Amino acid sequence: MTIIVPTITITLFTMLLINTITQTKPNNIKISLMMMSLMSLIPLNFITNKEQETTISSLPMISTPTENINISILLDLPSLTFMPVALFVTWSIIEFSTWYLSTDPNINKFIKYLMIFLMSMLIIITANNMYQMFMGWEGVGIMSFLLISWWHSRSDTNLAAMQAIIYNRIGDIGLIMTIMWLMSSSSLNMQELFMQHETMTILPTLGLVTAATGKSAQFFLHPWLPAAMEGPTPVSALLHSSTMVVAGIFLLIRLYPILQNNKIAMTTCLILGATTSMFAATSAMTQHDIKKIIALSTTSQLGLMMTSIGLNSPSLALLHMITHSFFKALLFLCSGSFIHNMNNEQDIRTMGSLNMMSPLTASTTTISNLTLMGMPFLSGFYSKDNIIETMTTSYTNSWALLITIMATALSTSYSIRMIHFILTDHPRVKYYPHKETKPMINPILRLTIGSIFVGTMTKMLTLQTTSTITMPKPIKLTTLTITIMSMMLSLDMLLINKYLSPKNPKTLITFFNQMAFFNIPHRSMPMKTLKLSQSISTELIDLWTLEKWGPKGLSNSTTTLIHLTTQQNNLIKIYMTTFSLTIILTLILTIT
Known part of the structure; x- marks a missing residue:
């Protein structure tokens, strides 16, 4: 393992770098990513059997009196587990992009941006020191800005890109603060950090939580994630599944040893995650844009990952991050197929009966939504159900458990609502969809297979002997019971509301539709600042300048x-x- 794993990893990075720098055709990049995703399974096989980790380090590049800075790659279970997922999902998204952006004159540049995006994420998950972590962290940030603003002739797109980069800058303050603290009082090397975890104070741990809050769009710093839907759908799929937004959660998983003994940081993660999950699920119920519903669904699932970290279960957060990558990328590709075929229509109220017009995409959309709900024996079930079971059997407060169960019920509700509006009822489309072609169908089918079988394969791989059930059956079946009840109630509510006359939205619905605190920093504060500056300047000019001079x-x-x-x-x-x-x-x- 000490020879094979580093060799394969270096080969993967070399192939990625060559494909990114050279003028390679999209089809060749797709084939290279396919080969790399298959090659990355070899180190994963070694690590799951022997449970060892490997470190690759270069000679010191910068020497200082206190520390030598070098390139160091850490290959352990989290990095080698997530690497095949990132490569597989990116392979599918790039193949889909060749169909989605076939008329774009700069498609080669777009795919290179996606490759740099992937490389930045791989730098994050394999970094063995905080310097590399920060380089990858800033890499995914700047690439998200460039990709969200791809259609830069639209003003909304530019505003969304600026919003994303500014919110991430707020989170970056926390990471920079942590790095400065570690430089002055500890070490930036991962192994040394893990040995000194008992000496950590509240400042670096809260800095890490702040960084994850900004990058993973937790509550208060959440508005940028739905706004990022202004970019092309392949960007949304890659950004929400296996790169940008999961970087914050992966940071907490990687540096979990310095968080686990800090009760304030762990409680903050628990409360922040539960609040984010509940709030985003409620906001998704009030949206009509298909991409914004899926984006808020991502925010809700990221809150669930943050909750599992607050429960002292980072391995469950990693498992949910892996399963979530497959079904969320699948959801976005299916929505992109509908949007592209319907001449860029994104309002679910104008869709309907698409199961007759695009049957294969409709079937995969149903599977991905069922996976998101946590239906048994699909991938989402194995991670989502385990997190709620862990909450039920832990010593956590009942408020967080109740909020998380409510968020689970709401996630089922908005998934059923999306299926109902898009696939059922009479047709409301203005344009007849195009045919389902191979470049569109192949990546969707691959991700569907992953969404179905990855959870089962992980269960078979990690659980060699069946554990004894120590909890009562009603508690064991809590998640499934809530999901089925929410599904039935949602169907009844949709059928009842179908025949009601339209009404003006209530204040509470508007509050969640505008994502709560979106209005405060983006509308109320700018308007008050503008009025204040106008009044001050008017008073200064009229009452002071003209009168005095x-x-x-x-x-x-x-x-x-x-x-x-x-x-x-x-x-x-x-x-x-x-x-x-x-x-x-x-x-x-x-x-x-």
Whole structure:
């Protein structure tokens, strides 16, 4: 293993670099990614059997009195498990992009951006020191900006890209603060960090939580993720499945040893994750844009991953991150197929009966939504159900458990709502969809197979002996019971609301539709700032500048000079009275 695993890993990075730098055709890049995803399964086989980790380090590139900076790659279970997932999902998305952006003149540039995006994520998951972690961290940030603003002639797209980069900058403050603290009082090498975890204070741990909050769009820093839907659908698929948004969760999984003994940081992760999961699921219920519904679904699942980290179960967060990558990429590719075929229509209320027009895409959409709900024996079930079971049997507070179960019910509800509007009922489409072709269908089918079997394969791989069930059956079946009940209630509500007359949305619905605090930083604060600046500038110009330097200023500045040069004191009434009396007296004396 000590020879084979590093050799294969270096080969993978070399192939990625060559395909990114050279002028390679999209079809060749697709074939290279297919080969790399298959090759990456070899190190995974070694690591699962022997449970060892390998480190590859170069000679020091920068030498300082306190530390030598070099390139160091850590190959352990999290990195070698997630690497095949990232390569497989990117392979499918790039193949889909050749169909989705076939008319784009810069498609080669677009695919190279996707490759750099993938390389930045692989740098994050294999980094053995905080320098490399930060390089990959900033790499996915700048590539997300470039990819979201791909259609930069649209003003909304540019605003969404700026929003994404600014929110991520807020999260980056936490990571930079942690790195500065580690530089001054600890080490930036992962192994040394893990040995010194008992000496960590609250400052670096909260910095890590802040970084994950910004990158993984947790509550308060969540608005950028739905706004990022302005980019092309393949970007959304890659960004939401296996690269950008899971980087924050992977950071906490990687540096979990320095978090686990800090109760404040763990409680913050638990409360933040449960709140995010519940809030995003509620917001998804009020949306009508298919991509925004899926984006808020991603936010909800990221909240569930953050909750599992707060439960001292980073392995469950990694498992859900892997299964989520498959079915979320599948959801986005299916939505991209519908959007592209319907002439860029994204409102689910204008769709309908697409199961008759695009049967294969409709079937895979149903499978991906069932996986998202956590239906038994699909991939999402093995991770989602385990997280809620762990919460049920742990010493966590009942509030977090209740919120998470409610979020699970709501995730089932908006999934059923999406299936109902898109695939059932009478057709409401304005354009007849195109035919389902190979470049579109092949990646969707691959991801569907992954969404169905990855959870089962992981279960068979990791669980050699069946564990004894120690909890009562009602608690064991809590998640499944809530899912089925929510599904039945959602179908009833959809059928009831179908025949109701339209009404004005209530304040609460508008609140969640606008993603709660979206209005405060993006509308209320800018408007108040604009009005304040206008009033201040108006007062300064009218009441101060013109008065001080205008007529009143001239009058005040010349008054003293008048008093020095003349005896007149500007007493016009006295002057007129004196003049009049003088004239009258002169006339009287003259007449007499």
